[in-house]
Amino acid sequence: MNTLTIKLGEKAPQRIGAETVVRYEQNGASLTLRRKYCKSCVLCVDACPAKILQLDQDDLIYVTDISKCVFCGACAGRCPDFVFIVDSGKGEK
Amino acid sequence: MPRLGLDVDQYLRTQVLPTVWCPGCGNGNTVEGLATAFARMDVDPTQVVVVGGIGCSGRTPFYVKTNAMHTTHGRALAYATGLKMAQPKLTVVVTMGDGDALAIGGNHFIHAARRNIDLTVILYNNGIYGMTGGQEAPTTPLGSRTTTSLTGSIERTFDTVEIALAAGATYVARTTTFDMQEIPLRIEEAITHPGFAVVEVLSQCPTYYGRLNQIGDTTDMLVWERDRTEGLPVKMANRQELLGELKTGVFRNEKSVEFTKAYSDLCARVGGSYGLS
Amino acid sequence: MSPTPGANKQRLVMGNEAVALGAIAGGCDFFAGYPITPATEILEEMGKMLPARGGVFLQMEDELSAIAAVIGAAWGGAVAMTATSGPGFSLMQENLGYASITQTPCVIVDAQRGGPSTGLPTLASQGDVMQARFGSHGDRPTLVITASSVNDCYESTALAFRMARKHRLPVVLLIDAVVAHMREPVELPPPPPPQKASYPKIEEDTPRFGDVPFVPFGHGPVTVVTGLSHQANGLAETQRGVHTEQMMRTTIQNILSDPEIRRSWVSAYQLDDAEIAIAAYGITARSAREAVDVLREDGIKAGLLDLKVLWPFPNQILRETADKVSMIVVPELNLGQIVLPLKAAVEGRAEVHSLNLADGTLLTPEDIAEFSAKQRKSTKEAANA
Numbered sequence: 001m002n003t004l005t006i007k008l009g010e011k012a013p014q015r016i017g018a019e020t021v022v023r024y025e026q027n028g029a030s031l032t033l034r035r036k037y038c039k040s041c042v043l044c045v046d047a048c049p050a051k052i053l054q055l056d057q058d059d060l061i062y063v064t065d066i067s068k069c070v071f072c073g074a075c076a077g078r079c080p081d082f083v084f085i086v087d088s089g090k091g092e093k
Numbered sequence: 094m095p096r097l098g099l100d101v102d103q104y105l106r107t108q109v110l111p112t113v114w115c116p117g118c119g120n121g122n123t124v125e126g127l128a129t130a131f132a133r134m135d136v137d138p139t140q141v142v143v144v145g146g147i148g149c150s151g152r153t154p155f156y157v158k159t160n161a162m163h164t165t166h167g168r169a170l171a172y173a174t175g176l177k178m179a180q181p182k183l184t185v186v187v188t189m190g191d192g193d194a195l196a197i198g199g200n201h202f203i204h205a206a207r208r209n210i211d212l213t214v215i216l217y218n219n220g221i222y223g224m225t226g227g228q229e230a231p232t233t234p235l236g237s238r239t240t241t242s243l244t245g246s247i248e249r250t251f252d253t254v255e256i257a258l259a260a261g262a263t264y265v266a267r268t269t270t271f272d273m274q275e276i277p278l279r280i281e282e283a284i285t286h287p288g289f290a291v292v293e294v295l296s297q298c299p300t301y302y303g304r305l306n307q308i309g310d311t312t313d314m315l316v317w318e319r320d321r322t323e324g325l326p327v328k329m330a331n332r333q334e335l336l337g338e339l340k341t342g343v344f345r346n347e348k349s350v351e352f353t354k355a356y357s358d359l360c361a362r363v364g365g366s367y368g369l370s
Numbered sequence: 371m372s373p374t375p376g377a378n379k380q381r382l383v384m385g386n387e388a389v390a391l392g393a394i395a396g397g398c399d400f401f402a403g404y405p406i407t408p409a410t411e412i413l414e415e416m417g418k419m420l421p422a423r424g425g426v427f428l429q430m431e432d433e434l435s436a437i438a439a440v441i442g443a444a445w446g447g448a449v450a451m452t453a454t455s456g457p458g459f460s461l462m463q464e465n466l467g468y469a470s471i472t473q474t475p476c477v478i479v480d481a482q483r484g485g486p487s488t489g490l491p492t493l494a495s496q497g498d499v500m501q502a503r504f505g506s507h508g509d510r511p512t513l514v515i516t517a518s519s520v521n522d523c524y525e526s527t528a529l530a531f532r533m534a535r536k537h538r539l540p541v542v543l544l545i546d547a548v549v550a551h552m553r554e555p556v557e558l559p560p561p562p563p564p565q566k567a568s569y570p571k572i573e574e575d576t577p578r579f580g581d582v583p584f585v586p587f588g589h590g591p592v593t594v595v596t597g598l599s600h601q602a603n604g605l606a607e608t609q610r611g612v613h614t615e616q617m618m619r620t621t622i623q624n625i626l627s628d629p630e631i632r633r634s635w636v637s638a639y640q641l642d643d644a645e646i647a648i649a650a651y652g653i654t655a656r657s658a659r660e661a662v663d664v665l666r667e668d669g670i671k672a673g674l675l676d677l678k679v680l681w682p683f684p685n686q687i688l689r690e691t692a693d694k695v696s697m698i699v700v701p702e703l704n705l706g707q708i709v710l711p712l713k714a715a716v717e718g719r720a721e722v723h724s725l726n727l728a729d730g731t732l733l734t735p736e737d738i739a740e741f742s743a744k745q746r747k748s749t750k751e752a753a754n755a
Binding site for chain 3: 109138140142155158159161165170172174175176177179180183201359360363365366367
């Protein structure tokens with residue numbers, strides 16, 4: 001699976017294929033989505049405190065506005081299918 | 094489970110993902126918890142075997158990138174007992190469903206607990222037989238609808254924790270997929286525990302249990318999971334208090350002679366040197 | 371039976387004890403079982419010998435978990451066995467199939483007793499022959515070895531372990547209550563010193579299943595084992611079981627062409643000039659051997675085919691024998707089991723007559739001799755009429 005990295009302030013392309021791993025990076029923290037594993041169960045949608053997760057037209061999860069993401073990992077915690085990898089950048093083990 | 098900088102992927106067999114489990118099924122959270130526990134403990138995957146039974150949860154060994162043994166329905170603990178006795182240095186984790194462990198596998202569950210052999214049981218309790226399409230299990234809450242109890246189950250329900258305690262397990266804990274952050278901690282405690290350890294994880298089954306009992310969507314089911322359990326008061330609750338809701342927490346964490354150690358002493362008594370030494 | 375020469379180093383040994391000693395000689399270092407007449411002495415003997423050798427002895431909660439523990443142990447690198455009788459053997463069938471599809475080497479001893487059900491716990495039968503072949507559901511490779519003497523018990527058990535490891539399958543040793551409990555003067559070598567089995571190193575891409583050597587966990591990268599139909603790397607393959615079918619066909623072929631099996635398939639006695647062949651196995655082969663002498667004293671040229679390996683059935687040997695004799699008599703302590711594949715192999719080349727007894731007592735040499743003589747007479751009369 002190839003990876004598309006989107007840095008702070010960059011715009012995400014309109015359409016991202018399921019196979020592409022999307023990785024948002026912002027001052028040391030990162031949120032990675034492996035949308036290929038998503039089963040549209042929307043557990044993450046309700047879990048996200050910033051309410052920035054939704055299903056796209058392919059019924060795969062995507063980030064509506066990365067600038068609001070606080071990298072808390074609630075989405076990763078709720079997701080039963082290993083879609084999200086969150087590194088808050090605080091480095092605690 | 095937020096990975097807090099841990100490389101959990103090294104313990105996931107990503108080439109076989111996504112899992113066979115339904116959207117919103119809780120099993121994946123438990124697998125992530127197990128892989129996270131392995132990452133926290135930095136285990137050598139070649140010295141770990143995940144032994145699974147048959148049913149939804151039984152597929153766990155395929156997803157965890159350690160040695161894997163996907164055995165027959167209800168018998169995972171018997172396979173694991175032989176494996177552990179043959180190679181006591183292995184870390185052996187046994188993943189079973191509620192029907193797998195307590196219906197067809199009940200006899201092996203109580204005897205493995207009685208022996209206090211160093212195995213870690215992760216019991217996925219979704220209150221139903223998922224793989225075969227939603228039938229009643231010994232853990233189905235009384236009165237629930239399943240495809241074999243369409244007018245409400247009349248079968249009284251097993252309490253996994255009570256059975257494990259009565260049979261002699263020396264580490265017994267219960268958590269839920271709602272309390273996702275607890276899962277890796279309990280599993281880590283259970284694996285490091287030198288004896289028979291049971292971690293029951295109440296895990297939602299939206300496709301059958303949720304739908305047949307009109308609990309709503311996947312998030313509603315998590316809320317239902319949360320509200321049917323309550324943190325364990327410091328002292329052990331008695332049966333009466335448990336009738337209302339299921340308690341979560343660590344019910345027993347004590348040391349007792351571990352079976353492979355006792356066997357090693359037995360061999361020494363007759364001049365033999367068993368795997369441990 | 372005159373005592374064998376060099377009697378000084380001999381001692382009276384029970385069949386079950388010889389099985390245990392044969393197992394140790396075959397490298398066994400793990401036994402899991404459950405008490406059941408008439409196999410319990412094997413459990414007890416292994417319980418005496420293994421701990422002192424650093425091996426593992428386990429009494430499990432039932433026979434089902436006993437064979438599961440054996441299979442688990444094999445994947446832990448142990449050379450493992452269990453021993454039981456009919457009722458336990460019935461409980462073991464599902465996991466026997468698991469051992470077959472996962473190509474796990476192990477040995478299962480079935481000391482047959484009178485069936486069905488609780489039946490005649492202390493008496494002999496040969497009623498589990500078909501179960502040993504078809505008891506577990508689905509097609510699978512099988513290797514079923516018999517024993518008709520205490521020395522056989524020793525040799526056949528050691529052979530079972532060699533073949534289990536070589537062909538990677540569960541091997542069944544079929545004995546019966548009499549062979550299990552009888553004692554004979556035998557001279558057996560002392561048990562070899564305990565020695566952990568060795569296995570080759572494997573790499574990430576080394577195939578784990580198919581016509582490849584058995585390597586348990588911990589001898590290289592991780593391994594996946596499943597009872598689901600699977601590929602050579604162990605991962606499930608449930609759309610079409612092509613690898614599993616290929617594995618079964620190859621294993622069956624390898625067993626059929628194994629020189630050691632071909633050598634020990636049948637032991638013949640006075641067969642060269644025989645006009646009547648008696649095909650028997652286990653305890654019945656002993657009576658049949660006497661019957662051959664009795665018949666020859668009466669001027670009837672009879673010979674014995676002692677079937678040492680029942681499954682796979684020695685079709686070729688039976689066909690060749692049928693071409694040379696006019697009649698084959700098949701005495702069995704059941705209502706007719708091995709006679710079925712025997713008839714299929716013989717295909718009318720010679721008459722086949724089944725002599726059956728299933729009440730727990732043994733067929734005597736006289737029973738077999740009289741039956742054979744009577745069949746021969748009626749065939750001759752029919753021919754002359």
